[in-house]
Amino acid sequence: MIAYPKVWLQNLRIRRQVADAYDRGCLLADERAAIDQRYPVGFYSPNLFIRVGLFVLTSMISGFSLGFLMFMVYSAGGDASAWLFVLLAIGSYAVLEHMVRKKAHYRSGVDDALLWVTFGCLVSALALAGHLPPLLLALAICVLSAFFVLRFIDAAMTVVCSLSLFGVVFYALLPLGAVAKIVMPFVFMALGGALAVFTMRVRRLSEAVHYRRCLQVARVVGLSMLYASGNYFVVRELGSELTGMPVPDGSKLPLGWLFWLFTTAVPIGFAWLGIVRRDRALIRLALLAAAASVLTVRYYYHVMPVEWAMVAIGSVMIAGAYVLIRYVKDGRSGFSFAPAPDGADAGQLEALAVGQAFGAAPAVHTVGTQFGGGSGGGGGATGTY
Amino acid sequence: MDDELFESLHAEGLLSASSLERVRAYSRSAPVPLHMELRTILYLGVLLLSTGLGVLVYKNIDTIGHQTVLALIALLCAGCFVYCVRHKLPFSPLRVAAPGPLFDYILLLGCLTFITLIGYAQAQFGLFGQRFGLMLFIPMVVLFFCAYYFDHLGVLSMAITNLAAWCGIAITPERLIRANDFSSERIVLTGILLGALLLVAAYASKRSHVKEHFEFTYTNFGAHLLFVCALGAMFSFERLWFAWFLVLAAVVALFYRKALRERSFYYMLILTLYGYVGISYAVMKLMLLSNPEDGVIYLGFLYFIGSATGLVLFLIAMNKKIKAL
Numbered sequence: 001m002i003a004y005p006k007v008w009l010q011n012l013r014i015r016r017q018v019a020d021a022y023d024r025g026c027l028l029a030d031e032r033a034a035i036d037q038r039y040p041v042g043f044y045s046p047n048l049f050i051r052v053g054l055f056v057l058t059s060m061i062s063g064f065s066l067g068f069l070m071f072m073v074y075s076a077g078g079d080a081s082a083w084l085f086v087l088l089a090i091g092s093y094a095v096l097e098h099m100v101r102k103k104a105h106y107r108s109g110v111d112d113a114l115l116w117v118t119f120g121c122l123v124s125a126l127a128l129a130g131h132l133p134p135l136l137l138a139l140a141i142c143v144l145s146a147f148f149v150l151r152f153i154d155a156a157m158t159v160v161c162s163l164s165l166f167g168v169v170f171y172a173l174l175p176l177g178a179v180a181k182i183v184m185p186f187v188f189m190a191l192g193g194a195l196a197v198f199t200m201r202v203r204r205l206s207e208a209v210h211y212r213r214c215l216q217v218a219r220v221v222g223l224s225m226l227y228a229s230g231n232y233f234v235v236r237e238l239g240s241e242l243t244g245m246p247v248p249d250g251s252k253l254p255l256g257w258l259f260w261l262f263t264t265a266v267p268i269g270f271a272w273l274g275i276v277r278r279d280r281a282l283i284r285l286a287l288l289a290a291a292a293s294v295l296t297v298r299y300y301y302h303v304m305p306v307e308w309a310m311v312a313i314g315s316v317m318i319a320g321a322y323v324l325i326r327y328v329k330d331g332r333s334g335f336s337f338a339p340a341p342d343g344a345d346a347g348q349l350e351a352l353a354v355g356q357a358f359g360a361a362p363a364v365h366t367v368g369t370q371f372g373g374g375s376g377g378g379g380g381a382t383g384t385y
Numbered sequence: 386m387d388d389e390l391f392e393s394l395h396a397e398g399l400l401s402a403s404s405l406e407r408v409r410a411y412s413r414s415a416p417v418p419l420h421m422e423l424r425t426i427l428y429l430g431v432l433l434l435s436t437g438l439g440v441l442v443y444k445n446i447d448t449i450g451h452q453t454v455l456a457l458i459a460l461l462c463a464g465c466f467v468y469c470v471r472h473k474l475p476f477s478p479l480r481v482a483a484p485g486p487l488f489d490y491i492l493l494l495g496c497l498t499f500i501t502l503i504g505y506a507q508a509q510f511g512l513f514g515q516r517f518g519l520m521l522f523i524p525m526v527v528l529f530f531c532a533y534y535f536d537h538l539g540v541l542s543m544a545i546t547n548l549a550a551w552c553g554i555a556i557t558p559e560r561l562i563r564a565n566d567f568s569s570e571r572i573v574l575t576g577i578l579l580g581a582l583l584l585v586a587a588y589a590s591k592r593s594h595v596k597e598h599f600e601f602t603y604t605n606f607g608a609h610l611l612f613v614c615a616l617g618a619m620f621s622f623e624r625l626w627f628a629w630f631l632v633l634a635a636v637v638a639l640f641y642r643k644a645l646r647e648r649s650f651y652y653m654l655i656l657t658l659y660g661y662v663g664i665s666y667a668v669m670k671l672m673l674l675s676n677p678e679d680g681v682i683y684l685g686f687l688y689f690i691g692s693a694t695g696l697v698l699f700l701i702a703m704n705k706k707i708k709a710l
Contacts, residue, residue, distance in 0.1 A: 017390055026407035027400070035399050046704040047650040053657060053700050061693045068686035110697070278417045287422065307444060310437025317430030318490065321423050325486045328419060336416035337423065337486065347538060348601050350424075355542025355602075356557045357432060358497060 002210060003100045003151050004043075009210050011039035043106035054109030062092055062117040082129030089121035100152075115152055119144060119160075135171035138164050149214055158214040162221040166191060181239060185259070188229035195222030220281060223270070227289045230262030233296040263293045278334050388412055427490045435497035442505050455505060458498050465495030473535055478595040481536040492535050496543065500524050521551040533596060541599055545583065545606050552579050556606060567617030576614035577632075583607030604643075608652070611636045612659040619666060626670065633663040644703075648710050653703050661696055665689070 002009070015036055022032045046054065066088050073080055096114035099105040126132060126140055145161035148154060169191060173180045199219040202208050208215065228234050236253050253259065267289035274282030298309070328335045391408045394400040438458055445454055469492050472484050483489050503524055507513055513520040528544035531537065549556035552575050555564035566572055587603035590596055615633040619626050637660040644652035668688055672681050 314434030
């Protein structure tokens with residue numbers, strides 16, 4: 001099913017684990033070299049920057065090819081957009097299979113781009129020509145993306161597949177009317193939880209070893225939907241908008257207390273599970289969910305003005321992080337504060353992010369044209385004076 | 386880590402028994418690294434705190450309590466710098482590590498509160514009068530000093546951003562393209578000069594061996610500024626566009642040599658993308674000049690398809706070349 005040669009995928013896994021062990025000082029250099037030699041990998045997987053460049057360019061080529069064909073067809077007076085999309089889809093898929101099978105491309109940017117072009121064109125063709133009801137369109141997207149995930153092990157495509165699954169369930173329930181609105185959050189929460197559990201179970205199977213990354217992604221989507229479907233803001237605002245049954249401002253949501261409970265309890269649950277199981281993904285989700293919950297509370301209840309809230313929360317975060325770092329540094333708790341082995345590039349990126357986020361001179365009126373005038377930059381502690 | 390894998394590697398004779406023991410020991414204890422998450426929380430905390438303080442100052446500027454607020458912020462700023470001066474490791478032209486996990490963030494907080502104070506002093510007392518340039522200049526000097534004295538890349542980024550702002554240019558990635566007016570000759574020339582200056586600073590860092598790790602930050606800002614200014618000028622100036630195209634070509638050539646010299650995929654990528662935009666613009670201009678009718682659209686499409694394909698082959702070749710160096 002998988003388009004990439006399995007032996008190489010397996011060898012790649014071995015090499016990565018060995019490299020990781022080597023970075024942590026468990027292995028000797030010559031042992032690693034011997035292992036690398038014993039398990040060769042013949043993929044063409046260029047550097048990340050090259051990969052980005054190839055992705056952009058390949059997408060451009062596809063885009064312009066489509067434009068070229070469309071232009072020819074339209075000037076000749078035709079109107080066959082859907083067929084053009086199908087044509088391009090077939091073409092890019094053919095090139096994709098060729099690149100992967102004959103040229104050994106793997107995460108080269110070219111295969112990424114062609115995969116998405118194919119998928120995008122097929123979906124566009126269906127949307128344009130089929131006049132399909134949303135349920136069938138969601139189902140088609142789900143099946144198509146599942147196929148691509150199974151064949152090309154693409155993490156982003158897994159996100160599409162997981163979300164479209166929720167879409168299918170959504171459109172299937174919609175005809176139920178008012179009942180749908182009440183039941184939907186619970187169904188979604190159950191589905192999210194089921195997805196997370198399902199992926200954990202499948203992960204243990206030996207046949208699924210190449211799909212581990214995709215399964216992790218699906219799990220994260222499931223857990224995120226679990227939180228989001230129970231979040232008060234989402235249930236109230238998005239629920240009313242999506243089902244077309246508006247909730248008047250200021251009114252209480254039926255079962256509102258339950259969703260407030262979910263909004264506060266789910267992040268705590270994630271955090272607790274994450275710490276107990278020492279699962280990084282759960283901890284990160286817990287942090288994001290906690291932030292979302294705080295924002296949700298602020299949206300409905302203005303406890304204090306924004307600036308005081310920022311000062312308070314900022315101070316709490318700094319203090320809390322400091323305490324945690326001290327606690328974790330001992331290493332007794334099962335967590336560590338040691339930076340990842342290849343910190344150098346990350347440090348540069350971090351500095352750039354800091355410059356972007358904080359690099360502000362106090363904003364100034366544009367005065368004159370001398371050197372030294374001009375208006376200051378963006379974020380940070382500024383206002384216009 | 387997958388213990389089974391290492392067991393079988395050992396069974397194949399590729400792994401010694403002692404290495405296997407080390408692997409086993411590691412996966413037993415296998416601490417979960419929380420480094421990135423904790424650092425993110427610290428950064429967000431500093432961001433929230435400093436922004437909140439700034440808004441607080443701004444909103445309360447006319448009330449009675451603002452003196453207290455200001456005093457507190459000044460105290461916080463002074464406190465941060467005192468902490469940093471006390472705890473920092475001795476200065477050295479080489480890379481100096483932070484003495485503890487909080488050091489970097491306290492320095493950052495100190496610098497941010499200092500900027501807030503300067504802004505307040507200007508708003509409340511008109512400390513700099515009409516000399517807005519001076520108002521930007523002083524924080525910039527302080528930031529540069531702190532960056533070198535305490536060895537902090539983030540503060541260096543902030544200093545460079547302020548330098549650009551003092552020159553009238555917005556240099557952060559988010560605003561570089563949107564916020565600058567490239568149709569003004571002054572802006573473009575300033576940008577080019579500033580970009581060149583940054584590259585010189587980078588070169589000086591390397592040559593003098595003072596804070597060599599600052600080199601990338603200087604070069605990165607300088608590179609993007611130069612490329613974007615050259616492109617911006619090309620798009621804005623109808624008569625002189627070809628001259629600016631030559632300027633762009635020169636910058637591309639400069640970074641091509643640098644990419645090969647330093648085996649950098651990053652520079653290779655950005656020079657390719659910027660150069661491609663420039664070449665495409667030039668080709669489009671020439672096509673429109675010589676052939677202003679319908680057929681040019683077909684030619685345009687064919688050009689883009691052909692050139693992008695050529696560029697794909699170019700990038701693949703460059704990837705191989707850099708890897709082989």
